[in-house]
Amino acid sequence: MIVAEQKTLEEIRRMITPYARVLILGCGTCMTVCDAGGEREVSFLHNALRVAQAKSGNGTHTFSEYTLKRQCDPEFLDVLSDQITDVDTVLSLGCGIGVQAIAERYPDLPVLPGVNTSFMGMAKELGVWDERCAACGDCRLEETAGICPITRCTKGILNGPCAGTKDGKCEANKDMDCAWVLIYKRLERLEQLEKMRRYYPMRNFRAIPRPKRLTSRISVDMGEDNEDNG
Amino acid sequence: MKTMANSLFEEKLHSNEFLVTTEIGPPKGADVSEMVHHIDLLKDKVDAINVTDHQSSVMRFPSLGGCLLVKERGGEPILQVTCRDRNRLALQADLLLAYSRGIDNVLCLTGDSIDVGDHKEAKPVFDADSVQLLKMIKTMESGKDMGGEDLKGAPKFCIGASVHPEADFIEPQLIKFEKKVAAGAQFFQTQGIFDLANLHRFMQYASQFDVRILAGIIVLASARMARYMNDNVPGIIVCEAVIEELADVEKGKGLEKGIEISARMIRTIKEENLCHGVHIMAVGNEGIVPEILEQAKLPSMSTKGKRINV
Numbered sequence: 001m002i003v004a005e006q007k008t009l010e011e012i013r014r015m016i017t018p019y020a021r022v023l024i025l026g027c028g029t030c031m032t033v034c035d036a037g038g039e040r041e042v043s044f045l046h047n048a049l050r051v052a053q054a055k056s057g058n059g060t061h062t063f064s065e066y067t068l069k070r071q072c073d074p075e076f077l078d079v080l081s082d083q084i085t086d087v088d089t090v091l092s093l094g095c096g097i098g099v100q101a102i103a104e105r106y107p108d109l110p111v112l113p114g115v116n117t118s119f120m121g122m123a124k125e126l127g128v129w130d131e132r133c134a135a136c137g138d139c140r141l142e143e144t145a146g147i148c149p150i151t152r153c154t155k156g157i158l159n160g161p162c163a164g165t166k167d168g169k170c171e172a173n174k175d176m177d178c179a180w181v182l183i184y185k186r187l188e189r190l191e192q193l194e195k196m197r198r199y200y201p202m203r204n205f206r207a208i209p210r211p212k213r214l215t216s217r218i219s220v221d222m223g224e225d226n227e228d229n230g
Numbered sequence: 231m232k233t234m235a236n237s238l239f240e241e242k243l244h245s246n247e248f249l250v251t252t253e254i255g256p257p258k259g260a261d262v263s264e265m266v267h268h269i270d271l272l273k274d275k276v277d278a279i280n281v282t283d284h285q286s287s288v289m290r291f292p293s294l295g296g297c298l299l300v301k302e303r304g305g306e307p308i309l310q311v312t313c314r315d316r317n318r319l320a321l322q323a324d325l326l327l328a329y330s331r332g333i334d335n336v337l338c339l340t341g342d343s344i345d346v347g348d349h350k351e352a353k354p355v356f357d358a359d360s361v362q363l364l365k366m367i368k369t370m371e372s373g374k375d376m377g378g379e380d381l382k383g384a385p386k387f388c389i390g391a392s393v394h395p396e397a398d399f400i401e402p403q404l405i406k407f408e409k410k411v412a413a414g415a416q417f418f419q420t421q422g423i424f425d426l427a428n429l430h431r432f433m434q435y436a437s438q439f440d441v442r443i444l445a446g447i448i449v450l451a452s453a454r455m456a457r458y459m460n461d462n463v464p465g466i467i468v469c470e471a472v473i474e475e476l477a478d479v480e481k482g483k484g485l486e487k488g489i490e491i492s493a494r495m496i497r498t499i500k501e502e503n504l505c506h507g508v509h510i511m512a513v514g515n516e517g518i519v520p521e522i523l524e525q526a527k528l529p530s531m532s533t534k535g536k537r538i539n540v
Contacts, residue, residue: 154343155314157359160406162340163394163421164464171464172345184402196405199412202318202362202376 026067037093071098137208152179240388249507253280256291273305287347312341329385364413395432422448452484453477493525
């Protein structure tokens with residue numbers, strides 16, 4: 001899932017300064033799971049902004065709140081039309097995709113990002129997420145025993161560890177495992193070390209050029225692989 | 231004896247001489263006078279001089295510029311190239327420039343992480359890694375660029391790489407070493423060696439490959455520096471014995487002891503024929519390299535035989 005971190009109250013207060021009526025808009029999917037912008041965080045932020053305004057005596061904003069099932073999908077945005085009639089800005093707690101989906105739908109309405117979208121990752125323990133995928137568009141996890149060197153090696157290198165690894169950790173961050181030590185150990189366990197001995201050429205950054213667009217190969221009408229007809 | 235050497239240094243790689251290379255860290259700034267002084271001091275005392283490429287990810291005068299100066303002053307440069315700051319277009323362009331100016335030895339490195347340096351907010355590139363860089367050079371030598379287009383004038387280099395015989399988890403390092411050999415590396419300058427038993431063990435394995443190994447010798451100036459490097463410099467593991475030896479000397483005599491340790495190690499490597507030569511890294515104290523060579527009782531270039539013009 002997509003993992004994000006809410007911006008500081010200070011930064012959010014600075015962003016909303018020009019706008020009187022602010023809709024705080026949550027998202028019911030990834031942002032809810034990563035505690036950055038679900039219904040609960042929308043409510044907490046709403047209160048925090050009100051309290052900060054009252055305490056500082058600074059600002060005359062009015063706030064409203066709403067949480068969409070999903071901000072990144074146009075069909076889920078329809079219900080918004082009732083919410084945004086009386087607002088001057090939307091403070092979106094969706095990921096970067098959610099913010100842009102709102103901006104595309106409402107050309108005349110300023111949209112502000114309330115979170116910093118960080119990475120795609122998985123939960124490690126309660127309240128802790130680790131990055132696992134860089135969406136490079138050219139998955140090689142078969143070659144690396146299911147451990148991604150693009151994401152988990154700070155240099156994203158493909159032919160084995162650099163010399164900076166020590167105690168199984170990364171030279172850039174001693175709390176972070178060296179991806180290539182993990183890959184070596186798992187390949188060894190799977191008796192597939194020959195995969196590490198192979199030469200891997202430089203990556204193809206056109207695998208999916210930026211900005212990326214993906215067209216489904218499954219035909220909605222036919223419900224099957226439509227590639228041959230395409 | 232090979233006759234088709236691409237460089238003077240390559241010719242020496244194929245001789246049975248005990249090779250000595252050293253390295254110069256370029257200045258942080260445009261004043262190259264100290265670097266030129268060090269080049270003049272060292273150029274006739276060693277077989278080749280590396281110029282480092284933003285070592286430890288600290289922004290400095292470029293390696294290529296330093297190598298041009300080595301060339302200008304009559305020395306034999308080894309261009310250190312890391313993949314941290316340049317994508318494949320820039321890497322190839324720099325290599326073409328280097329070759330066109332007579333810089334024909336290249337040490338191919340992945341490069342330290344941006345995070346250990348002094349521009350921590352910069353974008354890390356790593357479009358290639360060290361193995362891919364070696365392959366890139368081989369492709370260019372075949373007359374093609376990495377886009378598959380013909381080059382008007384193909385370069386020819388003597389190429390090297392690094393290896394870490396003291397890594398605490400050696401097996402994955404050795405796999406990478408073999409990939410570098412397969413990719414065409416002719417010589418290796420190892421990461422700093424402090425325990426010669428590790429070098430010995432590594433050479434028992436590495437001698438099966440037709441490559442020349444130059445043991446990395448880092449000159450330490452104090453026990454504090456050793457500990458700092460252990461904690462902060464990627465690829466360095468100073469053993470306790472060396473740290474203790476440095477800790478035992480009186481204040482202000484650390485560098486002297488460091489020189490003594492380095493010279494002793496070089497002497498042992500040469501006498502016991504442990505590997506094909508040494509690469510001395512004086513990290514900021516380039517001026518003391520001649521003293522190390524003297525204490526190590528290595529013949530200077532002048533007594534080793536005249537330089538051969540190619």
